Amino acid sequence: MRYSRAFRILLVYILQLFLMVNMSSQNLSNTYLDSLGYEELLTKFNKYSGDSINLESIARMYLRKARKEGDTIKMARGYDRLARIFKPKVNLIFADSVISLTMKHNHITYPAMGYILKGYNYRLIKDAVNASKNYKKADSIAQIRKNLQQQVHIMQNLISEKITWGNKEDALSLQHSRDRIIKSKTYFNNIKKSTRVNAHIDIKQLYINELLNSNINYIFCHLNLRNYDSTRLYIDKTKELLKEYNWVEKNHYENWIDEVLMELFYYESDYNNSIIQAKKLLDKESRLEPHSRMNVNLFKGLSLIRTGQRKLGITYLKKSDSTVIANEIQLLPNDRKLLVVLKEYYRSIGDAENHISYLNRIVEVDSAMMINYKYFEPNMIRNFETPQLLLEKETLISSLKYRNRKSKILNLGFIFLLLISLLLLVYYIQRQQLYKRRFDKLMQQNETSNYNSSNQYAYELSPEVINNILLKMEGFERSKTFLNHEITLQSLAKLFETNANYLSRVINAKIGKNFSQYINDLRIDYAMTGIRSDKKLRKYTIKAIAEECGYKNAESFSKAFYKRNGIYPSYYIKKLNKADQKN
Incomplete structure (x- = not known):
C-alpha cells in the first residue's frame, strides 16, 4: 500500500479556507472582472475551480489590482492563486514569487503558504528531497506564526516522508504530536474561525475528516512498523468513524481500508484471505486509482505464488507492472518487490532478455531511492544490493553473449547444412530426371544385331578362321556360357580351339569392342x-542378381550396368515395378 493521503490533504486544507465548486460557463471578460472587488474575485476563483482559463484571468486581475495599490499581501494572494493553476514547474515559479514578496512580513499565512505550495509541487514531480526541505521551512514559519492548520497539513506530509524514506519510529512520534493538536479544543475553534462564512462547509464533517486522516496515519505507521495488532485497532476505529462521515472522499477511505486489510492478511501469512480481499477490490477496479490497481494486483500475485499458484500469480504481477509503466508510477521501497519477483521468475525460466530488463529497472529504481535515503535516512543505503545486482547483470550479459555467439555458430552451421542439403536435393532431382530419360530411351530401343556386317579388318585373317570363330561365338552366346564369372580371353580361346590373339582381333573388328566390354555387354x-521379363527376379537382391549374371559382387555389376545404361539396376527395377502397377 502506498501513502497517497498527503496529496488529498492539500485539497481538504484549501476547502477549509475557500469554497470550491466546479462550474462550466463562458470565459469571463476583463471588463467584468475589473469591476469586481478583491473578495468578489476570490469568491469567483473558488467557484471556477477546474476552469484554468477563467482561473488565470481572475488571478491575474487580482494581481493587477494589488500591484496598482502596492499591497504586498494581496499581491502574494494573486501569485498564490496562479501557483495552483499550471503544471508543477510553472507553479514553482509563482510560489517563489509568493515567498520573495512576503519573506520579511509577519503574516499568519505567508510566506509559509509559498513553501507549502512548493513542497506540494515538488512531490508531484517525484522530488521528495526538495518537497521535504520546503515543508520544513513552512513548518518553522507556521510554528512561529502559530498557524495550527498549516502545521497540521505540513506534519501530514512530513509523516508520509518519514514513514516512506526515514525512521518509522520518528514518523509515529510525529503522528502522536499531530493527533494531540487535532484533538485539542484550540484546533477545533481555529477551524471555525478560519472557515469563510460564505463557504457553506460542514464544520463537523470537516473535523471528522481530520480525525479519519489521523487514524489513517496511525494505520500506516503501525503497518510499516509491523505492529499488526495496533494496525487492526486503528482499522476498527476508522470503520466506526466512517459511519458518522458523509463528506468528501468517503469511497476512497473505504477502499483504502480494504487495501490495508489485503496487505495485513499477506503480512500475517493469511494468503487466502488476502486473495479474497484483493478480489473484492478488483471487482470495482474501474473506480480504483492507478496506484491502487498496481498495489492490489501486486499483493494478489504475491499471495497466489505463496499458495503454490505461481503461473497465475505471475500473471497478476505482470498486470501490476503494466499499470506502473502505463501510468509512470514512482515505485517506492515497499513496491520494489514487484520487480525483484519478476526478475527472479524470468531468471528461473531462462529468459535472459527479460531478466536483464528487470535487473536494469531495479538498478534504476534503487539509484532514485538512494538519493532520497541519503537525505532522509543515510543508514539505509548500506542495505542496497546495487553492486551485487550490477555484477549479476554483467555475468548474465557475458553468458548471453556467449550463448548468442554459440547460437550464431549453430545457425551458420545449420544454414550451411541446409544449403548442402538443397544442393544435394537439386542434384538428386536432376539425376532422377536423367535416369528417367535414360530408362525411357532403353525401353524404346529395339534389339539389334551385335555384329558388324563389315568385312574390313585391321589385320587380315583367313575367312575360314573368322567364320569358325563367329560360329563358335554364336554358340557361346546361346549357351549363356558368359554367365560363368571365371571366363577369360585365354579360357574362351582355348574353348574355341583358337589362339587368344585371333579371338581378340575378331571381337574387336567384327563387334567393335574389346573382350571385357563384349562379356560385360552380354551379361x-x-x-x-x-x-x-521376370518379376520374381526383381525381388532378388542386387547381389543375387549380380551372381546370376556372372559377376562376383554387386558393386562390379552395378558399375557395369551404369556404364552401359547410365542408370543403376536398382533404379531400373523400381521404374519397371511402377510401370507394372500403372498397367
Missing part, C-alpha cells in the same frame, strides 16, 4: 532382359 543384356 548386362541378359540381366536387363531377365529383369524386364
Whole structure:
C-alpha cells in the first residue's frame, strides 16, 4: 500500500479556507472582472475551480489590482492563486514569487503558504528531497506564526516522508504530536474561525475528516512498523468513524481500508484471505486509482505464488507492472518487490532478455531511492544490493553473449547444412530426371544385331578362321556360357580351339569392342532382359542378381550396368515395378 493521503490533504486544507465548486460557463471578460472587488474575485476563483482559463484571468486581475495599490499581501494572494493553476514547474515559479514578496512580513499565512505550495509541487514531480526541505521551512514559519492548520497539513506530509524514506519510529512520534493538536479544543475553534462564512462547509464533517486522516496515519505507521495488532485497532476505529462521515472522499477511505486489510492478511501469512480481499477490490477496479490497481494486483500475485499458484500469480504481477509503466508510477521501497519477483521468475525460466530488463529497472529504481535515503535516512543505503545486482547483470550479459555467439555458430552451421542439403536435393532431382530419360530411351530401343556386317579388318585373317570363330561365338552366346564369372580371353580361346590373339582381333573388328566390354555387354543384356521379363527376379537382391549374371559382387555389376545404361539396376527395377502397377 502506498501513502497517497498527503496529496488529498492539500485539497481538504484549501476547502477549509475557500469554497470550491466546479462550474462550466463562458470565459469571463476583463471588463467584468475589473469591476469586481478583491473578495468578489476570490469568491469567483473558488467557484471556477477546474476552469484554468477563467482561473488565470481572475488571478491575474487580482494581481493587477494589488500591484496598482502596492499591497504586498494581496499581491502574494494573486501569485498564490496562479501557483495552483499550471503544471508543477510553472507553479514553482509563482510560489517563489509568493515567498520573495512576503519573506520579511509577519503574516499568519505567508510566506509559509509559498513553501507549502512548493513542497506540494515538488512531490508531484517525484522530488521528495526538495518537497521535504520546503515543508520544513513552512513548518518553522507556521510554528512561529502559530498557524495550527498549516502545521497540521505540513506534519501530514512530513509523516508520509518519514514513514516512506526515514525512521518509522520518528514518523509515529510525529503522528502522536499531530493527533494531540487535532484533538485539542484550540484546533477545533481555529477551524471555525478560519472557515469563510460564505463557504457553506460542514464544520463537523470537516473535523471528522481530520480525525479519519489521523487514524489513517496511525494505520500506516503501525503497518510499516509491523505492529499488526495496533494496525487492526486503528482499522476498527476508522470503520466506526466512517459511519458518522458523509463528506468528501468517503469511497476512497473505504477502499483504502480494504487495501490495508489485503496487505495485513499477506503480512500475517493469511494468503487466502488476502486473495479474497484483493478480489473484492478488483471487482470495482474501474473506480480504483492507478496506484491502487498496481498495489492490489501486486499483493494478489504475491499471495497466489505463496499458495503454490505461481503461473497465475505471475500473471497478476505482470498486470501490476503494466499499470506502473502505463501510468509512470514512482515505485517506492515497499513496491520494489514487484520487480525483484519478476526478475527472479524470468531468471528461473531462462529468459535472459527479460531478466536483464528487470535487473536494469531495479538498478534504476534503487539509484532514485538512494538519493532520497541519503537525505532522509543515510543508514539505509548500506542495505542496497546495487553492486551485487550490477555484477549479476554483467555475468548474465557475458553468458548471453556467449550463448548468442554459440547460437550464431549453430545457425551458420545449420544454414550451411541446409544449403548442402538443397544442393544435394537439386542434384538428386536432376539425376532422377536423367535416369528417367535414360530408362525411357532403353525401353524404346529395339534389339539389334551385335555384329558388324563389315568385312574390313585391321589385320587380315583367313575367312575360314573368322567364320569358325563367329560360329563358335554364336554358340557361346546361346549357351549363356558368359554367365560363368571365371571366363577369360585365354579360357574362351582355348574353348574355341583358337589362339587368344585371333579371338581378340575378331571381337574387336567384327563387334567393335574389346573382350571385357563384349562379356560385360552380354551379361548386362541378359540381366536387363531377365529383369524386364521376370518379376520374381526383381525381388532378388542386387547381389543375387549380380551372381546370376556372372559377376562376383554387386558393386562390379552395378558399375557395369551404369556404364552401359547410365542408370543403376536398382533404379531400373523400381521404374519397371511402377510401370507394372500403372498397367
